[in-house]
Amino acid sequence: xxxxxxxxxxxxxxxxxxxxxxxxxxxxxxxxxxxxxxxxxxxxxxxxxxxxxxxxxxxxxxxxxxxxxxxxxxxxxxxxxxxxxxxxxxxxxxxxxxxx
Amino acid sequence: xxxxxxxxxxxxxxxxxxxxxxxxxxxxxxxxxxxxxxxxxxxxxxxxxxxxxxxxxxxxxxxxxxxxxxxxxxxxxxxxxxxxxxxxxxxxxxxxxxxxxxxxxxxxxxxxxxxxxxxxxxxxxxxxxxxxxxxxxxxxxxxxxxxxxxxxxxxxxxxxxxxxxxxxxxx
Numbered sequence: 001x002x003x004x005x006x007x008x009x010x011x012x013x014x015x016x017x018x019x020x021x022x023x024x025x026x027x028x029x030x031x032x033x034x035x036x037x038x039x040x041x042x043x044x045x046x047x048x049x050x051x052x053x054x055x056x057x058x059x060x061x062x063x064x065x066x067x068x069x070x071x072x073x074x075x076x077x078x079x080x081x082x083x084x085x086x087x088x089x090x091x092x093x094x095x096x097x098x099x100x
Numbered sequence: 101x102x103x104x105x106x107x108x109x110x111x112x113x114x115x116x117x118x119x120x121x122x123x124x125x126x127x128x129x130x131x132x133x134x135x136x137x138x139x140x141x142x143x144x145x146x147x148x149x150x151x152x153x154x155x156x157x158x159x160x161x162x163x164x165x166x167x168x169x170x171x172x173x174x175x176x177x178x179x180x181x182x183x184x185x186x187x188x189x190x191x192x193x194x195x196x197x198x199x200x201x202x203x204x205x206x207x208x209x210x211x212x213x214x215x216x217x218x219x220x221x222x223x224x225x226x227x228x229x230x231x232x233x234x235x236x237x238x239x240x241x242x243x244x245x246x247x248x249x250x251x252x253x254x255x256x257x258x259x260x261x262x263x264x265x266x267x268x269x270x271x
Binding site: 001002004005006007008009010012013014015016017018019020021022023024025027029030032033034036037040043044047048050051052053054055056057059060062063064066067068069070071072073074075077078079080081082084085090 | 102103106110113114117118120121126129130133136137140143144146147148149151152155156159160163164167168171172174175177188190191192194195196198199202203206210216217219220221222223224227235236239240244247248251254255257258259261262263264265266268
């Protein structure tokens with residue numbers, strides 16, 4: 001069967017891709033999607049550890065992560081819509097209202 | 101057989117994840133992410149977490165990504181005019197350094213010779229005999245009952261917050 005480290009390496013790779021997305025992209029929506037990718041990478045680790053440690057707690061945790069991710073997306077997209085209404089852009093380089 | 105399926109799902113997930121970052125159009129990014137999420141659901145099935153796999157598809161592909169696509173189309177976004185990766189070498193190097201660190205830590209710390217801690221009571225055959233959904237549900241509604249109820253507060257707060265934020269004007 002596929003060993004644990006294979007899942008952990010895939011999870012680390014997906015997390016790193018998400019970090020690159022957050023650091024390089026300028027579109028707030030794509031940054032948000034990269035955050036989702038990172039959350040999912042962590043979920044994959046949770047499920048893999050649950051399987052190999054003979055425990056279901058990891059799977060329950062994935063439920064909670066999904067709930068928080070859903071709440072985060074709802075609020076975050078509402079914030080992005082509000083920003084777009086005020087600034088007419090979702091480019092994070094052009095949104096600097098707090099800079100003074 | 102399991103290795104073949106794992107490699108297929110892992111390559112699709114990794115490739116779609118990279119594609120999401122490289123695509124200039126946000127719509128294509130969203131579609132790549134949906135592909136990555138489906139591949140990940142396949143990995144959950146391989147790990148024997150069928151309930152998680154289907155909840156994952158329902159919640160992510162069914163709800164979250166539809167919300168994303170809806171907002172992208174609502175806002176009528178243009179593709180970025182420059183390649184996102186070439187225009188930002190600092191971000192790329194930060195990500196690559198982090199990726200190298202994570203993979204090095206994994207290779208040194210857990211690697212193929214990982215020593216796992218004490219095992220729990222739910223090995224693969226036990227869970228299969230009861231059924232994955234029943235086993236997870238039993239834990240969720242017994243040991244994790246209070247956190248589970250608290251998530252409803254989070255969802256309620258998110259619902260109210262999203263409506264207030266997205267509203268044009270507060271009376």
